[in-house]
Amino acid sequence: MTTVHRLYELQELDWEIDRSQTQLTSVKEQIEDDSELVRIRDEIEEQQNTVRQLHQKQSTQTLELQAIEDRVKALDSRLYGGSVKSPREMESGFSEIQIAKEQAQQAEDQLLAMMVELEEAEKRMARSSEELVRMDEERGKSLVTLGEERTTLLKQLEGLTKDRGEKVSHADPEHLVRYEKVRQARQGYAVARVERGMCQGCRLTLPTHEMQRLRSGSEPIQCNSCARILYLS
Ligand SMILES: [Zn+2]
Numbered sequence: 386m387t388t389v390h391r392l393y394e395l396q397e398l399d400w401e402i403d404r405s406q407t408q409l410t411s412v413k414e415q416i417e418d419d420s421e422l423v424r425i426r427d428e429i430e431e432q433q434n435t436v437r438q439l440h441q442k443q444s445t446q447t448l449e450l451q452a453i454e455d456r457v458k459a460l461d462s463r464l465y466g467g468s469v470k471s472p473r474e475m476e477s478g479f480s481e482i483q484i485a486k487e488q489a490q491q492a493e494d495q496l497l498a499m500m501v502e503l504e505e506a507e508k509r510m511a512r513s514s515e516e517l518v519r520m521d522e523e524r525g526k527s528l529v530t531l532g533e534e535r536t537t538l539l540k541q542l543e544g545l546t547k548d549r550g551e552k553v554s555h556a557d558p559e560h561l562v563r564y565e566k567v568r569q570a571r572q573g574y575a576v577a578r579v580e581r582g583m584c585q586g587c588r589l590t591l592p593t594h595e596m597q598r599l600r601s602g603s604e605p606i607q608c609n610s611c612a613r614i615l616y617l618s
Contacts, residue, residue, distance in 0.1 A: 387603055388556075388557055388560055388603060388604070388605060389576065389605050389614060389615070389616045389617075390616070390618075391552065391555065391556055392556070392560060392561075392564050392575070392576050392605065392614055392616070393576045393578075393616045393618075394552065395549070395552050395553070395556065395564065395576075396564075396568070396573075396574075396575055396576045398545060398548060398549050398552060399549070399568070399573065400573065401545055402542065402545045402546065402549065403573060405538055405541050405542050405545060406542065408534075408538055409535065409538040409539070409542065412531050412534050412535050412538060413535065415527075415531055416528065416531050416532070416535065419524065421520060421524075422517070422520055422521065422524060425513060425516055425517050425520060426517065428513055429510065429513045429514060429517060432506065432509055432510040432513055433510065435506050436503065436506050436507055436510055439499060439502060439503040439506055440503065442499055443496065443499045443500065443503060446492065446495055446496045446499055447496060449492055450489060450492040450493055450496055453485055453488050453489040453492055454489055456485050457482060457485045457486055457489060460478060460481055460482045460485060461482065463478065464478040464479070464482065560605055563605065563607075563614065564576070564614065567607070567612055567613055567614060570612065571586070571611065571612070571613060574586060574613065575613060575614055576613060576614045576615075576616050577608060577611070577613040577614070577615060577616065578616050578617075578618055579591065579596075579599065579615050579616065579617045579618075582596055584608045584610065584611065584613065584615060586608060586611045586613040587608060587610045587611035587613070589608065589609075589610040589611070591608070591609075591615070595609070595615075599615055599617050600617065
């Protein structure tokens with residue numbers, strides 16, 4: 386096996402490690418991310434506040450209505466109880482009752498509107514609570530799957546890292562340093578295949594003498610254009 390072939394295989398292994406690492410990162414992020422649940426819990430909390438406030442408003446309104454109705458009753462009994470005698474007093478009593486009755490009607494209408502509003506708010510809250518139960522269940526299931534995926538990926542990475550250690554131990558340290566340097570400079574793509582006389586890393590056609598050096602030499606040659614280590618398979 387030529388040195389470059391070894392490096393090429395190392396790169397394939399590194400790519401696999403990178404892929405597994407990316408997957409592992411994504412799985413870990415998904416495990417940690419419970420933003421959807423947080424969002425629905427916040428929503429429910431807000432809805433609970435709304436319902437509480439509407440309940441309070443409704444009881445205040447009920448008391449207010451009660452007070453007006455009591456006033457109407459009191460006015461009624463005063464007016465028809467025989468204590469009011471003069472027509473002027475009677476007249477003012479009637480108009481007072483009239484006003485109080487209108488106020489009672491208004492308060493009743495408001496109370497009715499509040500009840501409708503409260504009912505809707507409670508329905509919304511119930512829907513969100515159902516949604517939370519559903520999401521909680523789903524999250525539980527997906528956490529199991531994600532946990533399994535994480536275990537598999539960790540095992541996979543452990544194996545790959547071991548393989549890498551073995552490969553590296555057989556490689557020429559100097560070539561390895563060069564490989565790592567190019568790998569870093571070229572975003573992980575350090576060894577490029579040469580196909581039909583062309584570097585597959587940068588698509589540049591290699592000069593004839595470079596091709597000859599590549600065919601004969603066992604030392605790694607780097608592309609003049611992209612600096613990748615050239616691999617003639
Ligand atoms: Zn190149």
